[in-house]
Every structure is written in C-alpha cells, then in structure tokens.
Amino acid sequence: MNRFLSHATNRIDAKGRVSVPSPFRAVLAALDIRELYCFQDFLYPAISAGGPELLERFEKQIAEADPFSPEANEMSLLIHGGGVFMKLDAEGRLTVTDFIRDFTGITDEVTFVGRADHFQLWSPTAFIETQEAARCARRLRGLAAP
Amino acid sequence: MNRFLSHATNRIDAKGRVSVPSPFRAVLAALDIRELYCFQDFLYPAISAGGPELLERFEKQIAEADPFSPEANEMSLLIHGGGVFMKLDAEGRLTVTDFIRDFTGITDEVTFVGRADHFQLWSPTAFIETQEAARCARRLRGLAAP
DNA sequence: TTGACGCCCATATGGTCCCATGGTATCCCA
C-alpha cells in the first residue's frame, strides 16, 4: 500500500520544526522520494507535498500549452512561484517556514493529511472545518456514503 | 534541480540594495550566470531576470518573424527598450533602481519569485494579489488540484 | 561638492547538523 493515507497532527517545536508522521515517511522511502516538492494548493489553504515528478507533471502541462499564453504564465506563477523543494532532516522533520505559515495559517501545530500520491500540511482547525464543509456539501448533493 | 523555485521577501536597505535569496544565487552560480538580463514583464507588473540567453531567445524570435513587421517592432520595443543588464555585488545584492520601482511599485521590500528559467521581482502586495487571482481563475475554469 | 556606486567588513538572526530524552506500543518469555 504505497500511498499516503489517514491524517495526524504534530506539534511544532521552538525551532519551527515538525515531525512528518512515520507512516508517511515509510511511503516516501518506499517510493524513493528524497526531496519533497511542496506547493501552495490551488483549492485549499494547504501545502501539498510529493515527489519531484509532481512538478514535472505540471511542467508537462505547461509545455503542452502555448508557453507564451497567459494560461501558461499563470500556471508557472503558481507551481514555480508557489512551489519549493524541501528536505527532511535526519530525524524526519521539516521546518515550517513563512512560506508555509503565511499560506496555511499554521501556527504551532500541523495536521498531515494523506492524499494517495501526495500529502498535505494543514492548520488543524482549517482541516476540520474544511472536511466538515465537504461532508455537508456531499450530503446536500444527496451522495450518501457507500 | 537547477531552476528558480519558490518565493521570498527581502528588505531594501538605506542604500537601495536588496539581497537576492541564496537559493536563487545558487542557481545562478550553477548555470554560470554572471550578468542578469532584467526586463519589464509582458503580463505582470514585475521585473523578470535571467541569464543573457533569455535576451538571445527573444532576439531569435524576432529574427524568425519578419523583422519589419509590427510584431517584431513591438517586441524589440519591449525587450530592448524595457530591458537592462544588472550585476550583483560581492554579497549577492542588487540595487533597486527607479527603472524597477516605477514599473513594479516596489517601495521598501521586494518579493523574489522563481519562474523555472528566470525569476521575478515583485511588490509583495501585488504578488499576493496576482497569485490569488490566478488561483481563482483556475478554480473557475474547473481545474482542481492533481 | 555632493550624491551614486563600487568594495570592504561587522553582526545578529535563523537554519542545519548532531545527539539526548521521554513516552508508548510491541514483543518476548516466564
């Protein structure tokens, strides 16, 4: 099962570091991902993180469009200007930079959320609220759980 | 990963200088770029900066079109009239000239934004607004995160 | 002369590397 599943909340220490949950690190190791491509999610106030092939997939999308089109420019602004490579330290932690804080509203705790081929960093409160809102929307549309 | 990624905001000092973020300087060194070609971006209120081959690429584009066409004329007006070469000082800083200030609205802080093969100088507020607008446009077009 | 720009050095902050600790779940053996 080499995919990111479940969610967990960890504390940020005085130096601004937070441990990536061990199950996620196991998936990273299994997929041989040594450097994380992190970008500001297009939809939610969350940072999405995955392997470098995530970025390559985006860049392919740009290359297929006209490179000088406003759409391509817009896309690059998001995935290049809004993305960064990060590395975990020896203990499997990553530092929560202003790049992450400003976009997510994270202050002293991080909720890690599995999303199959990538995972996300959320502010704990924002995650609960957004998840609840998503459940509501689904109910309203009459889509019950299986 | 020799491309410009992420964004960071640095302060302009009393002499009008600002430090180029260290990751960007590392990319410049890796690509052996010693002189920066800076030009006013075609789309956004930002200054784009990259190696001299950026200018050469533009000039090639002009050469391929009819040199006397209105398009070629217009292009030259932008990339030659709106471009300039700049150098970093020993500490990796560049001076924010009126050329940059007038076009971008930068006053006391600069947001550096990576764009893969070049990077940009933005007014911090303008960058946040434009990026947010780009995300909105993407949502409206119905393109969700991966 | 004065202001802009080059080159030099100083410094505090913040990030990185390394090692330590406490708590918890798991395992093993009596």
Place this chain on the structure above:
DNA sequence: TGGGATACCATGGGACCATATGGGCGTCAA
C-alpha cells in the same frame, strides 16, 4: 496471562555555520 525489556517515534536542545542586513570608506561623475 502478566510483566519486563525493547524498539520506535515524537520532541527537545546545544553547537556551529550560512545568510540577510547594516554601515564605513574611497572613487568617479554630474
């Protein structure tokens, strides 16, 4: 089955180093 030992994991902190930033001169040109 119970209790101790053990391995793993989240967390804490110290030392060191890179970086952003501030400022002093000297030079050159307006």
